[in-house]
Amino acid sequence: MVIVMLMGIIPSIVVENVIVQSYEDRALSQRTIIIQNQSNIISNQLVQLGYMEDQSNAVINGEISMLTNIYEGRILIINRDYEVIKDTYELDRGKYLISKEVINCFNGQDTSQYDKRNQYIEMTVPISDPESADKEIIGVMLISVSTVEINDSKDMLEQRGTMILGILVILILVFSYILSGILVKPFQKITRSIEELTDGYLDESISVPDYLETELITDAFNKMLARVKTLDDSRQEFVSNVSHELKTPLASMKVLADSLNVQENVPIEQYQEFMRDISEEIDRENSIITDLLSLVKMDKKASDLNIETVNINDLLELVLKRLRPIAGKKQVELILDSFRPVNAEVDATKLTLAFSNLVENAIKYNRPEGGWVRVSLNADHKYFYVTVADSGIGIPEESLNHIFERFYRVDKSHSREIGGTGLGLAITRSAIVMHRGAIRVYSKENEGTTFSVRIPLVYIA
Ligand code: ADP
Numbered sequence: 001m002v003i004v005m006l007m008g009i010i011p012s013i014v015v016e017n018v019i020v021q022s023y024e025d026r027a028l029s030q031r032t033i034i035i036q037n038q039s040n041i042i043s044n045q046l047v048q049l050g051y052m053e054d055q056s057n058a059v060i061n062g063e064i065s066m067l068t069n070i071y072e073g074r075i076l077i078i079n080r081d082y083e084v085i086k087d088t089y090e091l092d093r094g095k096y097l098i099s100k101e102v103i104n105c106f107n108g109q110d111t112s113q114y115d116k117r118n119q120y121i122e123m124t125v126p127i128s129d130p131e132s133a134d135k136e137i138i139g140v141m142l143i144s145v146s147t148v149e150i151n152d153s154k155d156m157l158e159q160r161g162t163m164i165l166g167i168l169v170i171l172i173l174v175f176s177y178i179l180s181g182i183l184v185k186p187f188q189k190i191t192r193s194i195e196e197l198t199d200g201y202l203d204e205s206i207s208v209p210d211y212l213e214t215e216l217i218t219d220a221f222n223k224m225l226a227r228v229k230t231l232d233d234s235r236q237e238f239v240s241n242v243s244h245e246l247k248t249p250l251a252s253m254k255v256l257a258d259s260l261n262v263q264e265n266v267p268i269e270q271y272q273e274f275m276r277d278i279s280e281e282i283d284r285e286n287s288i289i290t291d292l293l294s295l296v297k298m299d300k301k302a303s304d305l306n307i308e309t310v311n312i313n314d315l316l317e318l319v320l321k322r323l324r325p326i327a328g329k330k331q332v333e334l335i336l337d338s339f340r341p342v343n344a345e346v347d348a349t350k351l352t353l354a355f356s357n358l359v360e361n362a363i364k365y366n367r368p369e370g371g372w373v374r375v376s377l378n379a380d381h382k383y384f385y386v387t388v389a390d391s392g393i394g395i396p397e398e399s400l401n402h403i404f405e406r407f408y409r410v411d412k413s414h415s416r417e418i419g420g421t422g423l424g425l426a427i428t429r430s431a432i433v434m435h436r437g438a439i440r441v442y443s444k445e446n447e448g449t450t451f452s453v454r455i456p457l458v459y460i461a
Contacts, residue, residue, distance in 0.1 A: 001176045001177060001179075001180035002176075004172070004175070004176035004179055004180060005172055005173060005176045008168070008169075008172035008175070008176065009168075009169055009172055012165055012168050012169075012172075013165065016158075016161040016162070016164075016165055019157070019161065020154060020157050020158050020161060023153075023154060023157055024150065024151075024154050027150045027153070027154075028114055028121065028147065028150060031071075031121065031145065031147070031150065032112050032121055032123065035067075035071065035073075035121070035123065035143060035145055036110075036112070036123065036125060038067055039067075039075075039123075039125040039141055039143055040125060042060065042063055042064060042067070042141070043125055043126070043127040043128075043139075043141055044130070045059075045060060045063070046060060046077070046127055046139070047127060047128070047129055047130065047138070051077075051086075052077075052079055052085070052127070052138055052139055055077075055085055055086050064086070064088060065088060068088045071145040071146065072145065072146040072148070073088075073120075073143060073144055073145035073146060074087070074088050074089050074143075074144050075087075075088050075141060075142070075143050076088075076092065076097065076141070076142040076143075077127070077139060077140075077141055077142075078097055078102055078139060078140045078141075078142060079138070079139045080106075080138055080139065081096075082096045082097055082098045082102065083095075083096055083097075084096070084097055085139075097142070101113075101122070101124050101142070102124060102140050102142065104124070105124035105125075105126050105137070105140045106126070106137055106140060108126070108137065110123070110124060110125065110126065111123060111124045112124075114147070119146060119147045119148050119151055120144050120145060120146050120147055121144065121145050121147055122142070122143070122144040123142075123143050123144075124140050124141065124142055124143075125140070125141040125143065126139075126140060126141075127139035127140065127141060185210070186208050186210035186211055186214040187214065189208045189210070189214075190206065190208050190214055190217060190218060190221075193206035193207075193208060193218075194206060194221070197225075205218075205222040205225060205226075206218050206221060206222065238406055238407075241406060241407040242292065242407075245288050245407060245421065245422075246285065246288060246289075249281040249282070249284045249285040249288075250281075250285070252277070252278075252281045253278050253281045253282070256274045256277050256278050256281075257274075257278065259274070260274055287421060288421045288423070291421045291423035291424065291427065292423065294353060294423075294427050295406065295423055295426060295427050295430065298350065298427055298430030298431055298434065299430060305347040305350065305434055305435075305459075306347045306348075306349065307345050307346065307347055307459045308345070308346075308347075308348065309343055309344070309345055310343065310344060310345075310346050310348045310351075311341070311342070311343050312342040312343070312344055312346075312377060312384055312386075313338045313341055313342060313377060315348060315351065315352060315355070316336060316338070316355060316375055316377055316386070317336060318352070319352055319355045319356050319359055319375075320334050320336055320359065320375065322356070323356065323359050323360060323363060326360070326363055327363045327373065330363055330364075330366060330371070331369050331370065331371070332362075332363050332366045332371040332372065332373055332390075333371070333372040333373070334359075334363075334372075334373050334375070335372060335373070335374045335375065336375050336376075336377075337374065337375070337376035337377070338376075338377045339376065339377060339378040339379075340377075340378065340379060342377060342378075342379045342384045342457070343457075344379075344384055344455065344456075344457045344458075345457070345458055345459035346435055346455065346459065347431075347434070347435070350431040350434065350435075351431060351435070351455075353427060353428075353431060354427065354428040354431035354432055354453075355375075355386065355388070355428075355453075357424040357425065357427060357428045358388040358428055358451050358453075359373060359375060359388055360424070361424060361425070362388050362389075362390035362392060362449070362451075363390075364420065365390070365392040365393050365449070366390055366391060366392040366393070367391060367392060367393065371390065371391045371392060372390070372391050373388065373389070373390045373391075374387075374388075374389045374390075375387070375388050375389075376389075379457065381457075382456060382457060383437075383454045383455060383456055383457060384454075384455055384457055385452065385453065385454050386452070386453045386455075387450055387451065387452040387453070388450070388451045388453075389448060389449070389450040389451075390448050390449055390450075391447075391448045392448055392449060393445070393446060394443045394444050394445035394446055394447055394448055394449055395410055395441070395443040395445070395449055396410060396445055397443075397445075400441060400443060403425050403441065404425050404426055404428075404429045404439075405426065406422065406423055406426045407421070407422040407423065408422050408425075409422045432453055432455060435455045435456070435459065436455075436456055436459075436460045437453060437454055437455035437456065438453070438454050439451060439452070439453050439454075440452050
């Protein structure tokens with residue numbers, strides 16, 4: 001409202017002042033020119049009719065008094081000796097007048113000045129002898145004319161302007177009040193809708209399509225809302241999954257322990273077998289908890305990364321070295337293709353965990369015998385690329401979109417026997433995303449799977 005008001009009022013004030021001022025300037029300069037012209041005519045006549053010597057010429061006196069009457073002015077005629085030989089006020093006749101203006105005029109400079117406070121224009125006009133060779137200046141006319149009437153007109157103009165301005169200000173005020181109300185309304189609507197949503201009266205999304213801008217805001221807000229909802233859903237799902245996953249080994253242990261308890265004279269072999277099973281379940285519980293802790297660590301802010309320059313070739317070699325015994329047991333061949341030496345700014349611990357998970361999966365979900373896992377490393381000027389390809393069982397197409405979810409396993413029973421928590425890929429993805437990287441998966445059932453990872457060489461905070 002204030003902006004609209006200022007935009008209306010300031011230009012109006014400026015325009016009013018400019019108009020009044022230019023009227024005044026123009027009126028004054030016109031008056032000056034007229035008087036100067038008339039004075040020039042009179043000054044020529046003065047010389048011709050010998051007025052400088054004898055001031056009794058009735059024609060000249062008549063003209064001079066007419067000029068002074070019309071413009072409410074006063075005319076002094078000064079001769080070469082600076083003596084006032086004519087004064088229309090008859091006050092200073094016979095006196096001497098030696099002022100700057102008069103001297104300047106004798107030296108050939110006409111002067112004209114406007115006295116704003118006393119409201120008159122004063123000017124000098126030379127009286128020169130046309131007979132003499134160099135048009136010698138033989139006298140000066142000092143003319144002052146009143147500008148009261150110009151000022152009166154200016155005041156009137158100003159008054160009218162102020163009146164119009166006043167009306168304009170009132171109109172602008174009303175207009176800006178209405179306009180700002182109309183403009184702001186949709187935004188108030190948005191606020192109200194959001195508040196209603198917060199209070200729980202609305203549960204879907206908000207819609208204020210009044211302006212394109214409000215539509216964009218509400219769209220962005222709805223997107224954010226959807227994301228919050230998804231996050232909330234996934235949090236709830238995660239909590240229920242965690243409880244379920246942690247309860248499963250406990251339930252198995254309980255069954256095993258109870259069955260031992262209710263039986264009498266249990267043979268020692270059965271005790272040992274059940275205890276082995278219980279121990280396995282404890283291991284499983286342990287690995288779930290370890291993975292959960294890793295995941296929680298990954299979920300923290302990126303500022304928790306311990307960034308240093310790391311040789312990725314060495315890092316991958318170490319990962320493969322650690323996993324070689326497991327691969328050996330499953331008769332899976334591990335191959336590392338390093339196309340160039342790569343140094344990058346990364347958190348070595350987190351990336352090691354991420355790549356270990358990928359390679360471990362590639363070994364775990366490989367074919368029963370004669371399988372291979374190929375890890376390759378390459379880089380360009382911006383990113384380094386790691387791919388982990390295997391000759392394994394592959395992932396069904398409908399599962400490809402879910403494998404990065406927490407606790408998701410393609411084949412629960414199968415995975416269980418292979419061993420796994422369903423958290424590995426979630427951990428891997430978090431670690432890569434923390435490095436502002438990306439991970440993609442390509443897979444064909446019964447042929448193999450390829451995970452490809454892209455990470456910036458320089459860490460972007
Ligand atoms: P898990 O602990 O079960 O391995 P992950 O999160 O690491 O959990 O993997 C999720 C699921 O994705 C696995 O259960 C498996 O079904 C599938 N998967 C992951 N990697 C591969 C792979 N290389 N080949 C086939 N399936 C895979």
